Amino acid sequence: MSALFTPIKLRGLNLANRIMVAPMCQYSAVDGEASDWHFTHINSLALSGAAVFCIEATAVEATGRITPGCLGLYNDATEAALRPILASVRKRSKAAVMMQLAHAGRKASSHTPWEGGQLIPVTEGGWRAEGPSAIPHKDGEPPPLAFDAAGLQRVRDAFVAAAQRAERLGIDAIEVHSAHGYLLHQFLSPIANRRTDQYGGSLENRMRFPLEVFDAVRDAFPHDKPVGLRVSCTDWVEGGWDIAQTIEFAGELKKHGVDWIDASSGGVSPLQKIPLGPGYQVPFAQAIREATGLPTIAVGLITEARQAEEIVASGKADMVALARAMLYDPRWGWHAAAELGGEVFAPPQYWRSQPSTQKALFGATTFGTR
Numbered sequence: 001m002s003a004l005f006t007p008i009k010l011r012g013l014n015l016a017n018r019i020m021v022a023p024m025c026q027y028s029a030v031d032g033e034a035s036d037w038h039f040t041h042i043n044s045l046a047l048s049g050a051a052v053f054c055i056e057a058t059a060v061e062a063t064g065r066i067t068p069g070c071l072g073l074y075n076d077a078t079e080a081a082l083r084p085i086l087a088s089v090r091k092r093s094k095a096a097v098m099m100q101l102a103h104a105g106r107k108a109s110s111h112t113p114w115e116g117g118q119l120i121p122v123t124e125g126g127w128r129a130e131g132p133s134a135i136p137h138k139d140g141e142p143p144p145l146a147f148d149a150a151g152l153q154r155v156r157d158a159f160v161a162a163a164q165r166a167e168r169l170g171i172d173a174i175e176v177h178s179a180h181g182y183l184l185h186q187f188l189s190p191i192a193n194r195r196t197d198q199y200g201g202s203l204e205n206r207m208r209f210p211l212e213v214f215d216a217v218r219d220a221f222p223h224d225k226p227v228g229l230r231v232s233c234t235d236w237v238e239g240g241w242d243i244a245q246t247i248e249f250a251g252e253l254k255k256h257g258v259d260w261i262d263a264s265s266g267g268v269s270p271l272q273k274i275p276l277g278p279g280y281q282v283p284f285a286q287a288i289r290e291a292t293g294l295p296t297i298a299v300g301l302i303t304e305a306r307q308a309e310e311i312v313a314s315g316k317a318d319m320v321a322l323a324r325a326m327l328y329d330p331r332w333g334w335h336a337a338a339e340l341g342g343e344v345f346a347p348p349q350y351w352r353s354q355p356s357t358q359k360a361l362f363g364a365t366t367f368g369t370r
């Protein structure tokens with residue numbers, strides 16, 4: 001019996017297995033609106049065998065996009081652009097659809113990674129980014145504007161409006177993006193947050209805005225649908241955010257009703273030194289799970305079926321999320337099921353692909369002879 005292919009329930013959401021397609025920016029939206037690329041990409045990976053597909057970091061306001069090509073959910077047009085994609089996914093796949101709600105903060109107005117990723121100046125079509133403090137991500141970059149109270153209220157309201165739009169679109173779950181050096185992580189980390197008001201200084205103060213946003217999203221989304229959070233568990237920089245603070249944060253989030261913690265790392269400082277290797281962030285998911293009892297999702301260089309199986313079976317995390325391995329092998333979940341003796345949903349158009357040596361990979365399917 002495979003642990004990876006054992007069902008799990010997050011609040012009211014039943015998932016057939018423990019595999020999630022991690023959120024992945026596609027930099028292919030126009031004015032925040034999903035494009036034909038999203039139709040292809042989302043439909044393809046919704047058939048990967050993973051129980052959940054998570055839609056990429058989706059900006060709650062236009063100025064919260066990382067790049068001009070980032071997906072948004074902040075007006076009727078961005079909502080309308082996602083609707084036919086979700087309708088198609090519902091028709092063809094049984095995967096649950098999660099959406100990652102995000103705000104880039106001081107990392108907004110950047111070029112895409114394949115254009116170099118540097119900030120786009122206002123004079124070249126960019127916009128002025130905002131962050132907790134007027135400290136740039138990289139030395140020499142123009143500093144962001146520091147949010148005042150009205151700005152923070154605007155961002156909270158934008159998260160609420162996006163969560164309401166997500167519900168109208170039938171999204172099954174929301175992940176609040178509090179990782180990778182974007183806005184909420186900027187508030188948590190002393191590297192980006194030097195505020196002297198109630199949102200800066202002590203750990204309690206630095207957690208305040210991310211917790212307010214979490215509460216706002218939780219309140220705006222139906223009670224039976226889960227809301228989790230992705231966090232960077234360490235900045236990988238001396239004196240920055242670390243796993244001890246992450247565990248405190250996760251403990252607070254538990255009191256606020258969080259349904260999972262997706263344990264990632266890094267992104268707030270170019271000085272980070274990340275010891276990359278297979279499953280390098282799994283110990284964070286394990287530490288949070290052990291300290292708080294919360295469900296955790298492990299992510300980062302999880303590429304092999306048996307590796308994923310071991311993570312879940314040994315109780316290091318409740319689920320695994322895969323990003324690059326899913327792009328490389330968009331049927332990763334099928335192949336993992338074949339290797340581990342699990343079952344996945346497949347559309348009838350593809351049933352005949354099942355290798356004759358494989359027992360019931362797709363459950364009860366019928367095969368014609370023609």
Ligand SMILES: Cc1cc2nc3c(=O)[nH]c(=O)nc-3n(C[C@H](O)[C@H](O)[C@H](O)COP(=O)(O)O)c2cc1C
Nearest residue numbers: 022023024025056057299300301302322323324325
């Ligand atoms: C193309 C690409 C886009 C990404 N976009 C996002 C994103 O929108 N939100 C996020 O939290 N992480 C994002 N990530 C990080 C992944 O979700 C994941 O945490 C990371 O790639 C490590 O997992 P992996 O080794 O399975 O790729 C992105 C990664 C890739 C490769």
